[in-house]
Amino acid sequence: MPGHENVVDVVVVGGGPAGLAAALCLGRARRSVLVIDNGSPRHAVAEGVHNFLTREGIPPSALRTVAWEQMRTYPSVSRYDGTLVSLEQRDGRWIAACENGESWAADAALLATGVVDQHPVIRGYDALWGHSIFHCPYCHGWEVRDQPLAVLGQGSAVAQYAPLLTSWSDDVVVCTNGRLLEPDQEEELSARGLEIRTAPIAELEAKNGKLDSIRFDDGTRLARHTLFVVPSPRLPTLVADLRLDLDEPGFVRIDDDGATSAPELWAAGDLTSRRHQVIEAAAQGLRAAMSINRRLAFGGFSRREHVEARDAP
Numbered sequence: 001m002p003g004h005e006n007v008v009d010v011v012v013v014g015g016g017p018a019g020l021a022a023a024l025c026l027g028r029a030r031r032s033v034l035v036i037d038n039g040s041p042r043h044a045v046a047e048g049v050h051n052f053l054t055r056e057g058i059p060p061s062a063l064r065t066v067a068w069e070q071m072r073t074y075p076s077v078s079r080y081d082g083t084l085v086s087l088e089q090r091d092g093r094w095i096a097a098c099e100n101g102e103s104w105a106a107d108a109a110l111l112a113t114g115v116v117d118q119h120p121v122i123r124g125y126d127a128l129w130g131h132s133i134f135h136c137p138y139c140h141g142w143e144v145r146d147q148p149l150a151v152l153g154q155g156s157a158v159a160q161y162a163p164l165l166t167s168w169s170d171d172v173v174v175c176t177n178g179r180l181l182e183p184d185q186e187e188e189l190s191a192r193g194l195e196i197r198t199a200p201i202a203e204l205e206a207k208n209g210k211l212d213s214i215r216f217d218d219g220t221r222l223a224r225h226t227l228f229v230v231p232s233p234r235l236p237t238l239v240a241d242l243r244l245d246l247d248e249p250g251f252v253r254i255d256d257d258g259a260t261s262a263p264e265l266w267a268a269g270d271l272t273s274r275r276h277q278v279i280e281a282a283a284q285g286l287r288a289a290m291s292i293n294r295r296l297a298f299g300g301f302s303r304r305e306h307v308e309a310r311d312a313p
Helices: 017-028 060-071 155-167 183-191 278-299 303-311
Strands: 006-013 033-037 077-081 084-090 093-098 103-111 149-152 172-175 195-197 201-207 210-216 221-223 226-229 265-267
Touching (some): 006 017, 006 093, 006 278, 017 033, 017 060, 017 077, 017 278, 033 093, 103 278, 149 155, 155 183, 183 195, 265 278
Parallel strands (some): 006 033, 033 077, 103 265, 149 226, 172 195
Antiparallel strands (some): 084 093, 093 103, 201 210, 210 221
């Protein structure tokens, strides 16, 4: 393509579990794939990956390292360590431009960017995030089982979330940080044995790098070991700017094969669902990759045509 000396079959945006699983599948299918990754994964602060068969407890960085080591077998898969600044469709192809001015043209693109967490502004929160503050009880509940827990959230979201924590502890307190619950929500939580604190939180107090207590504006303190926060993610700006169809909670709407509302654009991982599990993101990436390969095989450019375009003077 004039002005675009880099040509690949597929551009994968994001080098997390979804993107890497897709790249592996497409590499084994002998598709030329570029993975663009800025090196700042959402789960970087986590001590280990959980619920992933054969990889239980592996640090997120180690999981990526192993993935890329195994990817060396497939020479058609390459990576760009940097930030994608724009993704747009032009002349039937997706044009991916990075911050260094380099760009690639691809017949298909996969969004595997994940989402951006929006955290509450509370003194002491940032230092404890990923160590004593978590989003997912399925990822971290076992490690804090039978300990005093708190859950932070408001409205129907916390009313649906908080009871899950009783699987791991009988001592769970709901904190709404100054927001009142509806009477039926408060009644339901109380019926399940969950204490409710509605006072605004002044500070999360730490001891030896771990949460020790929650101090409220009214001067009271609540001794807690761990705080779970109802997640409130948003789409990355690059994804939001594509104006894709979204579902009611605000995630990218995909079909059963991972295709979005835009032509030749797929999505996988956390930006498509509330279920933010590493193994599920990887499964979605694999499913999307199979769909992309089928589309290329029956309606896209062949691998040979891409090689010739890439190597043309």
